Amino acid sequence: MSVRELVVLGTASQVPTRHRNHNGYLLRWDGEGILFDPGEGTQRQMLRAGVAAHDLNRICVTHFHGDHSLGLAGVIQRVNLDRVPHRVTAHYPRSGQRFFERLRYATAYRETVGITEAPVDGDGPLAVTPAYTLEARRLSHPVESYGYRLTEPDGRRMLPERLAARGIAGPDVGRLHREGSLNGVALDEVSEVRRGQRFAFVMDTRLCEGVHALAEGCDLLAIESTFLDEDAALAEEHGHLTAGQAARVARDAGVRHLVLTHFSQRYPDPAEFELRARAAGFEGELTVARDLQSVPVPKRR
Numbered sequence: 001m002s003v004r005e006l007v008v009l010g011t012a013s014q015v016p017t018r019h020r021n022h023n024g025y026l027l028r029w030d031g032e033g034i035l036f037d038p039g040e041g042t043q044r045q046m047l048r049a050g051v052a053a054h055d056l057n058r059i060c061v062t063h064f065h066g067d068h069s070l071g072l073a074g075v076i077q078r079v080n081l082d083r084v085p086h087r088v089t090a091h092y093p094r095s096g097q098r099f100f101e102r103l104r105y106a107t108a109y110r111e112t113v114g115i116t117e118a119p120v121d122g123d124g125p126l127a128v129t130p131a132y133t134l135e136a137r138r139l140s141h142p143v144e145s146y147g148y149r150l151t152e153p154d155g156r157r158m159l160p161e162r163l164a165a166r167g168i169a170g171p172d173v174g175r176l177h178r179e180g181s182l183n184g185v186a187l188d189e190v191s192e193v194r195r196g197q198r199f200a201f202v203m204d205t206r207l208c209e210g211v212h213a214l215a216e217g218c219d220l221l222a223i224e225s226t227f228l229d230e231d232a233a234l235a236e237e238h239g240h241l242t243a244g245q246a247a248r249v250a251r252d253a254g255v256r257h258l259v260l261t262h263f264s265q266r267y268p269d270p271a272e273f274e275l276r277a278r279a280a281g282f283e284g285e286l287t288v289a290r291d292l293q294s295v296p297v298p299k300r301r
């Protein structure tokens with residue numbers, strides 16, 4: 001069975017706290033694992049969350065601040081220590097190439113695994129696989145930052161009653177699906193569009209066009225909400241979002257499950273983030289992220 005879920009490895013902005021590790025998130029998408037923004041301590045959080053180095057196929061870094069990238073050194077060395085048998089592709093802003101290289105080669109180790117460096121130059125697709133298209137969108141932060149979005153291609157859902165009404169059964173269903181028509185019956189007559197699922201990862205940014213574009217129609221959106229609404233001026237100054245801003249984006253984009261994360265250490269009570277998000281009018285499923293929890297991509301409608 002295919003698994004699609006977000007494993008939360010860490011949720012703290014800037015500095016880890018007693019209860020929150022630096023950022024880190026693993027998206028399981030069918031057989032693939034995409035690691036987002038490994039902050040310091042991600043290697044150990046992976047262990048605690050049951051994520052193996054072998055699970056990683058891709059690493060996506062939004063920007064080169066420590067809470068989003070210091071873990072690269074440890075994770076990359078672990079991938080090599082464990083002799084992961086497949087290549088791992090890394091995406092990050094090209095302007096941070098020197099940071100990536102320093103982290104990749106932070107200390108001596110035996111390099112056994114091919115890491116494909118695939119820096120991001122601007123908005124657009126980064127990878128197309130049968131399971132998804134991965135794209136980047138520029139965000140607004142003091143250093144160059146990109147959000148990421150996975151879009152599964154639309155498929156078709158066969159409708160059993162209509163197939164039966166036309167006497168199509170067994171291997172003919174597959175033939176009709178592949179060939180688009182069979183014995184004068186068109187695929188459209190016996191099936192409907194099955195909308196592809198969508199996930200987006202939006203960290204460290206002010207409100208900007210990229211935030212809205214990434215969130216549009218997402219089944220699952222992981223988005224930073226560093227500040228509470230009363231600190232909106234701080235958020236703007238440092239290039240961050242408030243819980244209310246993140247929730248309004250999600251509401252307007254029709255997001256089904258909103259995951260708020262990347263919290264400033266200044267707020268002791270996580271429940272405040274939920275209150276602000278609800279006050280902002282977001283009515284879908286809502287998770288105020290905790291370290292080591294898993295959030296499934298909502299079931300298809």
Ligand SMILES: [Zn+2]
Nearest residue numbers: 013014067204
């Ligand atoms: Zn950050």
